[in-house]
Amino acid sequence: MPTFPSNQIMSLTAEQSQHELGESYGPDLRLADLLTPELADLELSYGTAAGDPRLRAAIADRHGVRPDQVVVTVGGMHGIFLLSYLLADGGGQVVTTAPMFPMTRNIYASLGADVRVVPVTFDDGYRLTADAVRAQLTADTKLVSLTTPQNPSGVAVPLETLQEIVIAMNAVCPDAYLMIDETYRVASYGDDAVAETAVRLGPKVVSVASLSKCHGAAGLRIGWVISTDAELVDQLSTAKFSTVVSASPVSEALAVRVFEQEDQILGVRRSWLAENLLITQDWVSENSDVVEWVRPDAGALCVVRLKPPVDLDRFGKACRELGVRLADGDWFGDEPGVFRLGFGFLPAGELKAALDALREAVHAAH
Structure with missing residues (x-):
């Protein structure tokens, strides 16, 4: 019988983590942003x-x-x-x-x-x-x-x-x-x-x-x-x-x-992404002894890699204890020690707090 292979990326649809760095998009629109009186007459x-x-x-x-x-x-x-x-x-x-x-x-x-x-x-x-x-x-x-x-x-x-x-x-x-x-x-x-x-x-x-x-x-x-x-x-x-x-x-x-x-929605989000990209860039630079990245061209996501020596089991345990969620590179078929980091989902202040927690997890694994 044909089946769809299971993948742990499904965990992103579960309860949100305290420090959510696994998502791949920006903040959610709200229904109130789109509703108009005319929609009430829409035939179902x-x-x-x-x-x-x-x-x-x-x-x-x-x-x-x-x-x-x-x-x-x-x-x-x-x-x-x-x-x-x-x-x-x-x-x-x-x-x-x-x-x-x-x-x-x-x-x-x-x-x-x-x-x-x-x-x-x-x-x-x-x-x-x-x-x-x-x-x-x-x-x-x-x-x-x-x-x-x-x-x-x-x-x-x-x-x-x-x-x-x-x-x-x-x-x-x-x-x-x-x-x-x-x-x-x-x-x-x-x-x-x-x-x-x-x-x-x-x-x-x-x-x-x-x-x-x-x-x-x-x-x-x-x-x-x-x-x-x-x-x-x-x-x-x-x-x-x-x-x-x-x-x-x-x-x-x-x-x-x-x-x-769309112009207004994307305009706000492009500024949001630009600010959060710089926060992420600064974080990588400040922690360049233990992490590296590939700077993205667009989108709300990037890839980071933990520099050796690193204990990935200890890193995973520390992330869970600190409430940090990343998207494991293994989900995408990437090499061990590589993770997708979603920097566009959280507001700037929350992103900084999440990256501070991530820094603690990284250092716990070295």
Whole structure:
């Protein structure tokens, strides 16, 4: 019987720790931020398979595509699942990276896909090269699955590198699709420029994202898939209808409100992330004798590594005693001693307190 592999990342959905450094997003929006009197008249009927036209138009506008090239999904993971089911079921070949978000990896495992892995490492700054991807491509490749900025590192893949990968795919596996998970794309720091979406790189490039991470609206469970391939969009709409019929019209209406306020929402969060990034950077610098990091390009997360000698069992015990929760690198397929640190969730003062507690745990392990 097909199963989904278990992963301890599920623990992040349990009770929040005193010093929460495991989360990968910023502060949550509140329902009161989005409610309007008009929403009281919303009919609780089925939505459409492709999604609310107003929501599809808002998403399309921000990606330079047409609304009919957008399919709204129940979170970004639903979009990844549908695309994988269509392209890689029954042993289809998938090229992807490690480390990577474990839920995405679990989808490929549950489908029995033939997964070919491109390793990206801490020592190389988690930088992906087109040559490394090209080396894993074969004529049987159906899907190349990449994330930018990456989870857990927050390191982005330059658009030029993605273009080189598209060229390589055209030569080796022209029928394959390149899926880019752009979940953290608009979570830039302060006045940093927002990276351009990859969906414009060609008809075989598909963008997946959601409102969960950058906008603080994970509870809406609204994501999307964007493709300029009309046949694929039709297949995705049919697959969505066949699994969940539609997303919640209530969530879709609230998502429209998020996009109506997006400039304000993201403006506040980019300042928040910029401040917390500097706090984290200073903390790493002050504790450089025992920890190191890879500075992220965007998003509310980064990767830290404990310097040897370190007793990981003592470190874990100290974290539990001090109420500190990190995301273990092992969840993502990373090396021992590496952890994802979420710096965007807590207010600055609470982040400093959490990092002080983390410092105590680190020193207890050395």
